[in-house]
Amino acid sequence: MNYTLPFIPERPAQPRNSGITMMMDKGLSIRQVEDYLSANKELTDVVKLGFGTSYLTVNIEQKIKLYKEAGMKVYLGGTLFEAFIVRNMFEDYIRLLDKLKLDCAEVSDGSIVMPHDKKCEYINTLAKNHTVLSEVGSKEAGIIIHPAKWVSMMNSELSAGSWKVIAEARESGNVGIYRANGNAHTILINKILAKVKRDDILWEAPQKAQQVWFIKLLGANVNLGNISYDDVIPLETLRLGLRGDTFFSYLPAELNKKKIKGE
Amino acid sequence: MNYTLPFIPERPAQPRNSGITMMMDKGLSIRQVEDYLSANKELTDVVKLGFGTSYLTVNIEQKIKLYKEAGMKVYLGGTLFEAFIVRNMFEDYIRLLDKLKLDCAEVSDGSIVMPHDKKCEYINTLAKNHTVLSEVGSKEAGIIIHPAKWVSMMNSELSAGSWKVIAEARESGNVGIYRANGNAHTILINKILAKVKRDDILWEAPQKAQQVWFIKLLGANVNLGNISYDDVIPLETLRLGLRGDTFFSYLPAELNKKKIKGE
Amino acid sequence: MNYTLPFIPERPAQPRNSGITMMMDKGLSIRQVEDYLSANKELTDVVKLGFGTSYLTVNIEQKIKLYKEAGMKVYLGGTLFEAFIVRNMFEDYIRLLDKLKLDCAEVSDGSIVMPHDKKCEYINTLAKNHTVLSEVGSKEAGIIIHPAKWVSMMNSELSAGSWKVIAEARESGNVGIYRANGNAHTILINKILAKVKRDDILWEAPQKAQQVWFIKLLGANVNLGNISYDDVIPLETLRLGLRGDTFFSYLPAELNKKKIKGE
Numbered sequence: 184m185n186y187t188l189p190f191i192p193e194r195p196a197q198p199r200n201s202g203i204t205m206m207m208d209k210g211l212s213i214r215q216v217e218d219y220l221s222a223n224k225e226l227t228d229v230v231k232l233g234f235g236t237s238y239l240t241v242n243i244e245q246k247i248k249l250y251k252e253a254g255m256k257v258y259l260g261g262t263l264f265e266a267f268i269v270r271n272m273f274e275d276y277i278r279l280l281d282k283l284k285l286d287c288a289e290v291s292d293g294s295i296v297m298p299h300d301k302k303c304e305y306i307n308t309l310a311k312n313h314t315v316l317s318e319v320g321s322k323e324a325g326i327i328i329h330p331a332k333w334v335s336m337m338n339s340e341l342s343a344g345s346w347k348v349i350a351e352a353r354e355s356g357n358v359g360i361y362r363a364n365g366n367a368h369t370i371l372i373n374k375i376l377a378k379v380k381r382d383d384i385l386w387e388a389p390q391k392a393q394q395v396w397f398i399k400l401l402g403a404n405v406n407l408g409n410i411s412y413d414d415v416i417p418l419e420t421l422r423l424g425l426r427g428d429t430f431f432s433y434l435p436a437e438l439n440k441k442k443i444k445g446e
Numbered sequence: 447m448n449y450t451l452p453f454i455p456e457r458p459a460q461p462r463n464s465g466i467t468m469m470m471d472k473g474l475s476i477r478q479v480e481d482y483l484s485a486n487k488e489l490t491d492v493v494k495l496g497f498g499t500s501y502l503t504v505n506i507e508q509k510i511k512l513y514k515e516a517g518m519k520v521y522l523g524g525t526l527f528e529a530f531i532v533r534n535m536f537e538d539y540i541r542l543l544d545k546l547k548l549d550c551a552e553v554s555d556g557s558i559v560m561p562h563d564k565k566c567e568y569i570n571t572l573a574k575n576h577t578v579l580s581e582v583g584s585k586e587a588g589i590i591i592h593p594a595k596w597v598s599m600m601n602s603e604l605s606a607g608s609w610k611v612i613a614e615a616r617e618s619g620n621v622g623i624y625r626a627n628g629n630a631h632t633i634l635i636n637k638i639l640a641k642v643k644r645d646d647i648l649w650e651a652p653q654k655a656q657q658v659w660f661i662k663l664l665g666a667n668v669n670l671g672n673i674s675y676d677d678v679i680p681l682e683t684l685r686l687g688l689r690g691d692t693f694f695s696y697l698p699a700e701l702n703k704k705k706i707k708g709e
Numbered sequence: 710m711n712y713t714l715p716f717i718p719e720r721p722a723q724p725r726n727s728g729i730t731m732m733m734d735k736g737l738s739i740r741q742v743e744d745y746l747s748a749n750k751e752l753t754d755v756v757k758l759g760f761g762t763s764y765l766t767v768n769i770e771q772k773i774k775l776y777k778e779a780g781m782k783v784y785l786g787g788t789l790f791e792a793f794i795v796r797n798m799f800e801d802y803i804r805l806l807d808k809l810k811l812d813c814a815e816v817s818d819g820s821i822v823m824p825h826d827k828k829c830e831y832i833n834t835l836a837k838n839h840t841v842l843s844e845v846g847s848k849e850a851g852i853i854i855h856p857a858k859w860v861s862m863m864n865s866e867l868s869a870g871s872w873k874v875i876a877e878a879r880e881s882g883n884v885g886i887y888r889a890n891g892n893a894h895t896i897l898i899n900k901i902l903a904k905v906k907r908d909d910i911l912w913e914a915p916q917k918a919q920q921v922w923f924i925k926l927l928g929a930n931v932n933l934g935n936i937s938y939d940d941v942i943p944l945e946t947l948r949l950g951l952r953g954d955t956f957f958s959y960l961p962a963e964l965n966k967k968k969i970k971g972e
Binding site: 530585604 | 710711715747748749939945950952956957960969
């Protein structure tokens with residue numbers, strides 16, 4: 184940190200289990216990854232190589248190596264996992280992870296129908312040799328999953344071996360835990376929080392208003408994902424109360440007298 | 447490609463006549479161009495130096511050389527062509543193309559009124575020594591052109607020597623072939639497709655939903671343009687069915703049983 | 710400039726007092742700053758290290774040095790000033806400016822309540838050794854300030870020593886001088902212009918439509934701020950009439966006959 188200020192919330196040291204930021208790489212070049220790491224190394228915990236971009240990435244081994252050497256968990260987007268599964272190629276998928284030296288993997292069913300037992304079996308198999316993130320929620324706009332089902336799926340996936348369960352929002356932030364207009368499904372999220380350990384959940388929150396909403400609800404050390412590479416530093420200022428939206432979140436009452444209006 | 451998957455649509459080899467991606471450069475620095483090429487060379491066919499940015503570009507000869515050496519067609523945005531025409535400086539424009547060693551040019555009338563005969567004359571003159579892309583459609587929001595006129599303009603411009611005709615959408619994607627909200631003018635587009643050879647049309651489609659819409663309508667190898675430099679890889683995953691939105695587009699019926707709902 | 714065209718508005722030479730472009734740096738890496746400068750040096754006058762990003766910036770001294778050597782004024786975002794003030798740490802803030810060798814500073818009250826006398830005192834104190842930009846307008850969406858108050862605050866801040874007064878819009882462009890939908894508060898802005906010297910005002914205008922609106926109202930050499938690093942070149946083409954939106958702004962009447970419709 185370049186200077187000292189009181190009332191800045193503490194962030195756990197890396198590698199950490201809470202307060203995680205997951206960045207979504209949609210096709211950065213090698214030099215862009217180097218640039219990114221030079222400025223964001225301390226702020227990034229997990230990197231997702233989004234959807235099927237890994238199919239096209241030039242020098243993918245080098246990219247993965249750069250992220251791993253910087254201490255980050257790297258995994259292939261869940262849509263790619265599903266692209267293998269729908270083609271009945273799970274064994275090939277494991278071989279791909281080996282070939283790319285990935286020790287992290289996502290299991291999801293956002294695009295395809297998958298019996299939940301089967302999903303937990305995939306998690307369980309992969310968890311033997313990999314850190315698994317599994318995702319709950321559909322990518323389709325019209326699909327509503329009952330809160331009780333979200334809870335039971337999340338908890339059984341954690342039992343099956345997931346390190347974190349991801350709450351789906353897509354890159355756009357308008358499905359799953361959000362409405363079409365990007366607003367959070369408050370009741371759903373509160374019901375999930377009542378029954379699932381909060382450090383075990385990674386909330387996709389691509390839009391700034393969504394990040395602010397979760398930080399105000401759960402504090403600086405909420406796990407957030409699908410963050411664009413140029414939003415990781417701005418997100419960290421939100422976590423720390425160094426941006427207008429969360430400016431008063433960590434100040435003691437006697438300093439709040441300067442607040443412009445109630446929040 | 448970093449791995450093999452069945453049911454991925456084939457893309458023509460470069461240089462290609464269909465399945466073209468046109469990227470819009472709004473002011474990338476030389477090193478950003480190098481970064482771009484290192485990751486997107488195989489995916490980019492045409493580069494537009496957007497509107498009048500070329501007036502300001504530092505080391506423009508070097509930039510053009512980098513793109514051309516990577517096998518791409520490069521041209522100056524149509525608004526600049528019109529800026530010369532409105533000032534009665536067509537000869538100067540040709541000299542500029544020579545000076546910049548550009549073998550590609552755009553002819554458009556999105557901002558100015560131009561008799562269509564005259565437009566075809568410009569196309570014809572430039573086509574003697576250049577690959578010409580000509581653009582149909584107004585940049586003004588309120589201007590409606592009848593579908594029959596779109597068709598006749600497109601076909602006479604192709605006859606005059608255009609390599610492709612571009613269907614206008616601007617960088618924002620809310621005029622020309624799209625409504626103010628970004629939705630496609632379906633009837634207009636279908637009427638154009640009934641009368642103009644589809645490989646001869648390059649559709650401006652800056653928004654992801656517009657790219658998805660055209661890929662679903664015309665397949666992986668539709669010509670798309672005004673793509674932002676960081677959207678070219680995501681667009682390629684859409685073309686290949688490696689992203690949620692087009693996940694089932696190329697799968698055989700027996701694998702579609704895992705589809706979450708009809709599309 | 711790469712070629713010569715008539716009817717392009719003149720821009721004052723740098724360092725300039727009007728026609729200023731203020732770019733907002735939200736966390737560029739050192740190499741990204743170098744890239745930026747290689748393409749945008751002549752177009753950028755002022756750089757804001759946005760909100761509290763400076764707390765996290767790796768090699769911040771080097772970054773500031775790069776911008777300053779390129780002839781730019783550099784300052785820390787007003788939210789950071791307020792973060793020090795709300796903690797009663799004004800002396801520490803001055804020490805920070807010294808340590809970072811910043812000769813430019815922002816004074817704002819967008820997040821906190823501050824008696825206006827006190828604000829002018831801060832301006833006056835900082836102006837002894839720094840170029841001061843002070844900002845008027847709240848970051849809160851619901852806060853309405855009467856036009857007469859905007860005017861009196863702006864003028865007394867200029868009297869207190871501000872080089873420019875900034876009209877608040879946030880990074881998003883939907884508070885202060887804009888409505889929630891991004892449209893300008895026309896009456897407010899005209900009342901300000903009737904009473905405050907126009908070269909003394911720097912309008913935050915992050916959205917393209919807002920930039921166009923101000924250029925059409927006040928000409929090529931309006932002062933505009935909160936411009937994203939990749940919008941500075943596009944903004945310059947708007948200022949110069951080399952983009953569709955301002956294409957006819959500087960053309961003499963006899964060339965306007967080619968205008969598609971009235972503007």
